[in-house]
Amino acid sequence: MSNILDNNQPNESGEPSASPLSIEIVTDDPLPEPDWYDRIRSAVTHAATLRGYSNGEIGIRVTNDAEIRLINARHLDHDYETDVISFAYADEPPTIEGELVVSLETAQRVAERVGWSVENELLLYVVHGTLHIAGMDDLEDDVRIEMRAAECQVMKSLGIEDIVHYGPDRIDVNVKPSSSPSEARS
Template sequence: MAPSPDGPPSSIEVEINVDANIDRAINHRAISAAVIAAADSRGFRAGQIGVRVTDDPTIRQINDKHLGHDYATDVISFGYSADLPVIEGELIVSIDTAIERARELAWPTEHELLLYVVHGTLHICGMDDHDNADRAAMRRAEADVMTRLGIDEIHRCGADMDASTRTESRS
């Protein structure tokens, strides 16, 4: 259990699975902390969230099969239950996409991967980013959680930042 600065300790169980073909070291403790911090930021203090770390070809297959999108992506979330204070879901993140984007932004791959974990967890918690207002709220929540995790560079390297100009550009 991780302590929460805003309430009782979290009893969110985080199960992390790294595909066998991933040869990069993955910080399980940081991923677990990111899930718990993101869920806690939305008031969730119990439940289970699974995280799978995979590569671009695999996440592309999952994206096509479950969402009908035939392309690789950074994160896919599946929320099963979000009934305060209990959360249930799983997310899949691509280490390949994290490596590429981190290189563009000149920040650690681990930070980029954690951003995907935070983003996916916020989706499981009920946040969305399909319109400008929701996207802005999502970006604020991401920045708050990442800062809480000690990653202050989020304000320079977060989503919607263009690598060359560091201005809003992506959705």
Template sequence: MGRNRLVTVLKIAKQTLPRSLRGKLRQVVEKVLDGEGVKEPATINIVLCDDPTIRELNKRFLNHDYPTDVLSFPLSEGSSASETEQGLVGEIIISVETAERNAKRFRQTLESELLRLAIHGTLHLLGYDDATYSQRRAMRRKERQYLRSVGFAE
């Protein structure tokens, strides 16, 4: 675990978040990378932001003019981690405001929802997609698996 990996968490959201959250976000991303067999180096930035910020990014890069919960941007030159010397490089942008609404809606804690979104974003960086029903189901199974691995159950 942790070989040639750098996972950073940047908070630009105004919300007060638990101090332990950064470590847990790093831990869950490491669990996903290990669980998915990533042996290459990895550099992942997680940015916790607000709805206006994620809405602007969603509009600029995906042409969707609304806030969303999570966006993933692979920054590696190859299309997957195994195709580039630098390994997996990417950013995961999470809206804390949308995560708060989702947590209430699905009766989860904010911490659990933020961890789930970090897992979801990491899976996207690894090439998982959720465009179809079966793909969404597969990703949800993985999300639950990795949430359990860090002590959260849904």
């Protein structure tokens, strides 16, 4: 079963809220807490705004490892599960369009391993994917540093101060930099 929500939910007066950045969230299974939908929307909005985007559409699918593995194989020829996959369609400020897919199952596994909340881990994937859609990359060391700084800034703007301890590429002799948030913590 799928839940579909968009950014134009009724406000307190019952009127649809008008936001120039439309955010649609599709979940293969309901999220653990109802407020996660709003937190995901906020993460997308903060990441897009940081990069100069205020209009457009971003779709998010929250799925499991088996499904993200199929998407990864079908679209990127990678036969493995991953934490986040992003598809950028348009990124001409102030307009952005794209989709991202995140694995709740990976978030649960990684969050338990690194010792922070599943919600924070999932939000990190959403921020990471949105930054990719907004034109950031993390394949080379110099741009990875910029992306990690942007991730930290967005996560802190969401009230997640402990990103410096649990986020990717944290200072840890057992962790090497990677191109994906959870890979850094494998």
